[in-house]
């Protein structure tokens with residue numbers, strides 16, 4: 340690992356806190372050092388308060404901040420003398436510790452100081468850096484971990500046996516360091532937890548971290564523990580089973596889950612190991628991961644439903660074995676799963692959450708394999724993991740309601756998604772919490788939506804193979820399918836039946852009718868194992884009120900509606916709802932330019948405004964209105980409705 344310190348950059352930061360932000364971000368950039376909010380840093384400063392009194396403050400990372408993106412506002416200023424007094428208390432609960440630390444802050448608007456604030460305070464150096472470096476934690480998670488650490492660092496570091504982070508850890512180190520010469524130390528190795536380094540200047544403290552971690556990395560390299568993921572493992576992908584696993588996990592959790600399957604060489608190689616079930620279930624890389632990942636992953640066998648059931652029962656037993664009577668049991672279902680010979684699945688209420696779990700598992704499976712080469716992966720005993728998972732500070736967060744969006748965790752597919760109603764549907768679904776696969780012919784699809792929860796895919800819906808591939812991408816990417824908004828369509832030129840160009844007719848039938856049938860066919864097996872599955876067909880007012888010159892369009896749309904009605908009859912037994920929207924005069928689409936609008940209004944001898952609101956309610960219908968209706972149809976409001984045709988046209992005399 341190389342130091343990222345840059346003298347030119349660093350000289351810009353004159354202030355100690357600014358430099359603290361700078362090197363904290365350098366640490367945060369290395370996922371092999373810290374992951375998703377892990378690790379913490381601090382700087383001690385002498386300041387003068389409003390009354391002209393000297394005050395020694397510890398600026399320590401606030402909880403909720405990530406080292407990679409931290410700013411000066413992310414550091415909580417805490418009075419150092421109070422923190423130093425706290426460590427001398429014989430005991431202190433962590434909730435009490437958090438309360439007293441908060442009261443000792445000089446800025447009441449700052450975030451809660453890290454639970455390691457007391458530990459930072461008692462280290463007698465200006466800068467303190469703390470990470471959960473993979474290489475070091477991996478070595479400590481082996482049978483002879485302590486011996487190996489001693490071999491690497493000698494007396495240059497203080498080796499601290501594992502204890503629970505928070506007050507207990509600070510107290511332990513306080514006691515261990517009563518008679519030591521701090522200046523003889525370059526850092527501390529906390530078994531099964533991480534590394535601390537310190538110095539009176541930012542650069543030395545940061546570079547000592549890089550140095551100590553590099554030595555651990557070099558040690559691993561010298562032991563030949565480099566893992567080369569095999570790129571030619573045959574992945575036995577079964578997308579329908581993946582969707583079933585996701586449904587079962589969602590039902591067990593009580594809400595829809597995104598299920599991200601990784602079959603990249605790293606994950607697939609691990610899942611192909613013959614002893615994967617044994618090595619994957621010994622415990623987490625560091626105890627703080629347990630809050631996101633639970634102690635162990637699920638191992639998928641031949642019957643995913645039974646596997647989830649067994650996992651849940653085993654978790655409940657683990658809780659019973661370790662609990663005192665005051666704890667509230669957490670959701671007992673798995674957060675990730677090893678799928679032997681396939682890959683690894685990460686479950687999350689959102690794409691973001693699944694992504695965090697996926698990152699953690701990448702680091703975990705690598706560490707497990709390296710530790711196996713060092714004589715055996717050995718995680719902490721169950722009771723230590725349990726104490727972390729059921730830490731009073733974590734328990735205190737329970738019951739505080741986190742509001743979830745209407746379609747949170749749902750997975751939707753939208754066609755014709757680059758513009759108009761389709762695009763508005765993608766945005767509305769996303770705003771309500773769904774993950775979306777957005778399909779369109781437009782080559783810009785892959786970059787149109789710059790969000791992790793929206794996957795744009797270029798797809799020509801008139802090509803069967805394109806549809807099939809796109810649906811499979813959706814399952815592979817998010818784990819299942821719950822909502823289909825079948826919207827792709829064209830508005831062909833106005834031609835009478837007598838003068839119809841056969842191509843006009845054929846194109847309209849292909850896109851406005853046949854492609855919808857093909858999409859239903861491709862999606863149905865997955866929707867059948869979806870969560871409250873729903874299909875919404877975007878049809879047209881033309882079904883009920885056709886117009887002259889529009890036979891190619893109206894006939895296809897009438898066919899699409901009839902298809903949806905039959906689908907409602909056929910798919911009801913599978914729990915799939917099929918409903919239709921009939922929009923009219925939606926003018927905020929690419930189709931309707933100002934020029935065309937003016938021309939049409941002039942044709943009828945009315946203003947553009949009158950033309951746009953030429954309906955019973957005298958109101959303008961927008962793409963967003965249609966999208967909101969489609970989302971409602973996908974949600975609980977329409978849970979008991981199928982086969983319905985709902986106009987959204989401001990009221991049309993010919994339809995009513």
Ligand SMILES: [Zn+2]
Pocket residue numbers: 378379469470471504532533
């Ligand atoms: Zn830590």
